[in-house]
Amino acid sequence: MMLQLPHVARAGRFKTLVAPLVAGSLSTSAKLRNAPPNFFTRDLSTTSWRPRLKMAEPTSPRAVRKYLQQSHDRIFENNKKWAEEMKKKKPEFFTDLSAGQAPDYLWIGCSDSRIPAEAITGLDPGEMFIHRNIANLVNNIDLNVMSVVNYAVRHLRVKHIVVCGHYGCGGVKAAMTPKDMGLLNPWLRNIRDVYRLHQDELDTLEGEAKYDRLVELNVHEQCRNVIKTAAVQQCWAENEFPVVHGWVFGFKDGLLKDLKFDHEGQLAEIQKIYDLTKDF
Numbered sequence: 001m002m003l004q005l006p007h008v009a010r011a012g013r014f015k016t017l018v019a020p021l022v023a024g025s026l027s028t029s030a031k032l033r034n035a036p037p038n039f040f041t042r043d044l045s046t047t048s049w050r051p052r053l054k055m056a057e058p059t060s061p062r063a064v065r066k067y068l069q070q071s072h073d074r075i076f077e078n079n080k081k082w083a084e085e086m087k088k089k090k091p092e093f094f095t096d097l098s099a100g101q102a103p104d105y106l107w108i109g110c111s112d113s114r115i116p117a118e119a120i121t122g123l124d125p126g127e128m129f130i131h132r133n134i135a136n137l138v139n140n141i142d143l144n145v146m147s148v149v150n151y152a153v154r155h156l157r158v159k160h161i162v163v164c165g166h167y168g169c170g171g172v173k174a175a176m177t178p179k180d181m182g183l184l185n186p187w188l189r190n191i192r193d194v195y196r197l198h199q200d201e202l203d204t205l206e207g208e209a210k211y212d213r214l215v216e217l218n219v220h221e222q223c224r225n226v227i228k229t230a231a232v233q234q235c236w237a238e239n240e241f242p243v244v245h246g247w248v249f250g251f252k253d254g255l256l257k258d259l260k261f262d263h264e265g266q267l268a269e270i271q272k273i274y275d276l277t278k279d280f
């Protein structure tokens with residue numbers, strides 16, 4: 001059954017709906033004509049069994065409405081197929097999922113849509129607790145990431161915490177741009193601070209090499225931020241886990257690079273100042 005999107009069905013709201021798709025002060029039809037060439041024609045499918053979805057010409061409001069409806073409905077079609085497939089492969093799959101979770105890994109990655117954590121690591125649902133934000137940052141006043149780390153360590157008792165960045169990260173690139181980024185300023189400030197900490201090394205590099213290295217150094221600093229938390233320090237003191245890892249994903253070959261973050265060495269270094277193992 002086709003699901004009807006109320007805001008799509010109401011043609012009167014068409015302009016409100018389409019306007020944010022292409023920024024600028026052009027008329028709606030001009031905005032559609034000037035949309036990036038692959039915006040509507042790109043193939044959203046990633047596997048052969050999924051229905052292919054394409055919209056050839058972004059020329060009419062009707063075509064846009066059709067695209068929006070289809071791109072919504074395909075998710076439910078895919079979901080139904082996935083559920084059937086999983087059940088066929090392993091009849092007790094959903095009974096197991098319902099029983100609870102005991103993941104070994106906490107993944108802190110970038111929100112970038114090209115990095116499906118479970119797919120690139122070959123892990124199944126239930127094996128990885130996941131947190132993602134722009135440029136995989138671990139900021140100690142971000143209640144979101146701090147709650148995730150705390151819950152994963154103290155309650156799920158994860159064995160590994162992975163901070164995974166990626167080459168070509170838009171967040172890191174934005175932080176390298178000397179420009180007012182509005183609301184993003186305080187967030188990107190964290191990456192600019194990483195640059196400042198490693199300025200001597202980074203200033204010797206140019207172009208892509210500098211960009212790639214900042215991606216790696218950002219992962220390194222976020223690993224250090226994970227280690228600065230009381231949850232990680234106290235759990236490690238008692239159990240010798242979780243271990244913190246820094247990885248970088250590459251779009252060009254799909255491979256993860258292990259930055260060989262020295263968990264124990266960094267922990268000892270960090271605890272000279274940030275030792276939170278004792279109760280208050």
Ligand SMILES: [Zn+2]
Binds near residue numbers: 110136166168
């Ligand atoms: Zn990114």
